[in-house]
Amino acid sequence: MATQDELKQQVAEAAIAYVKEGIIGVGTGSTANYFIDALAKVKGKIDGAVASSEATAQRLRSHGIPVFDLNSVDSLEIYVDGADEITEHMHMLKGGGGALTREKIVAAVAKKFICICDQTKLVPVLGAFPLPVEVIPMAQSQVARALVKLGGIPKLRDFTTDNGNKILDVTGLKIMDPVALEAQINQLVGVVTNGLFAARPADVLLLATQDGVKTYQR
Numbered sequence: 001m002a003t004q005d006e007l008k009q010q011v012a013e014a015a016i017a018y019v020k021e022g023i024i025g026v027g028t029g030s031t032a033n034y035f036i037d038a039l040a041k042v043k044g045k046i047d048g049a050v051a052s053s054e055a056t057a058q059r060l061r062s063h064g065i066p067v068f069d070l071n072s073v074d075s076l077e078i079y080v081d082g083a084d085e086i087t088e089h090m091h092m093l094k095g096g097g098g099a100l101t102r103e104k105i106v107a108a109v110a111k112k113f114i115c116i117c118d119q120t121k122l123v124p125v126l127g128a129f130p131l132p133v134e135v136i137p138m139a140q141s142q143v144a145r146a147l148v149k150l151g152g153i154p155k156l157r158d159f160t161t162d163n164g165n166k167i168l169d170v171t172g173l174k175i176m177d178p179v180a181l182e183a184q185i186n187q188l189v190g191v192v193t194n195g196l197f198a199a200r201p202a203d204v205l206l207l208a209t210q211d212g213v214k215t216y217q218r
């Protein structure tokens with residue numbers, strides 16, 4: 001039986017089939033790291049990558065893959081990233097690694113979001129994993145109070161994002177309508193973004209299972 005890490009590696013390698021040419025968007029986390037390592041083997045096919053975090057940029061550079069500033073790029077054919085949870089509707093909950101804002105920005109520019117996950121990430125309803133909310137530091141208490149009013153239990157993460165902000169990890173939310181909740185939380189003054197990726201769901205899910213990598217299309 002494959003371990004979770006082996007499944008992450010298998011699905012990351014399967015995503016290489018979607019890498020054609022040009023510049024691609026690359027996510028953050030352990031599954032994305034396996035993807036970067038696999039990408040290194042075919043780096044001659046692409047011009048380079050846009051990174052969703054400093055950690056990802058560093059790993060790409062360590063493999064000799066050029067890293068581009070998103071502002072110098074009009075569009076990306078694909079964005080490849082993991083998720084903390086994903087549903088069959090391709091709605092995702094992300095940000096366990098704290099890179100949610102840059103991930104959402106890079107994903108927004110990509111024509112195709114390819115989500116790479118092991119089988120533990122596919123869930124019927126989002127929300128067992130705490131929802132990360134990136135906040136401007138001076139607003140962290142007022143945003144926390146507003147999240148309590150929405151039924152959540154926010155906990156300040158001991159972490160500073162690449163953007164110099166803080167993260168509130170929120171449990172207890174009933175995520176019945178991920179698109180509506182994503183917008184509602186983003187409306188709170190002081191919120192930079194939240195880890196619901198529902199307004200812009202994944203286009204392809206590659207899911208590593210004990211029976212091989214399964215492909216789901218939206």
Ligand SMILES: O=C(CO)[C@H](O)[C@H](O)COP(=O)(O)O
Nearest residue numbers: 029030031082095096097099
């Ligand atoms: O959103 C993320 C980082 O901000 C990651 O995609 C998510 O946390 C999944 O991580 P991993 O691949 O390590 O399980």
